[in-house]
Amino acid sequence: MANLSKREFVALNISGKNYLSWVLDAEIHLNAIGLADTIQNKNQASNQDRPKAMIFLRHHLDEGLKLEYLTIKDPLMLWNNLKDRHDHLKMVILPQARFDWIHLRLQDFKSNYEYNSSMFRIVS
Known part of the structure; x- marks a missing residue:
């Protein structure tokens, strides 16, 4: 229920x-x-x-x-x-977020919207 x-x-x-x-x-x-x-x-x-x-x-x-x-x-x-x-998720999520942040490039996305969405996902 x-x-x-x-x-x-x-x-x-x-x-x-x-x-x-x-x-x-x-x-x-x-x-x-x-x-x-x-x-x-x-x-x-x-x-x-x-x-x-x-x-x-x-x-x-x-x-x-x-x-x-x-x-x-x-x-x-x-x-x-x-x-x-x-x-323990803090130890797992933080290194992955740092890696994603370092390797985030605008040229890898088709639009600014996709880039911004990815950036905000990493930040959160």
């Missing part, structure tokens, strides 16, 4: 391909709704805030990830497990 309520941002894919943008979006939204301390180490989050943060985080996960982390009830533990699972 599809989620009935609208998501604020794209759910984390089970492959972790969008992990870096998802982390940034999740931190910003949790901060905006006053729940950012629930994902910090040694937090003093109240018993009411933890379930709210957990609902928010689970709402923005792929169905496969929800099933995989079904037994976790603490948002900090879920946050750290996802970080352990996907944080």
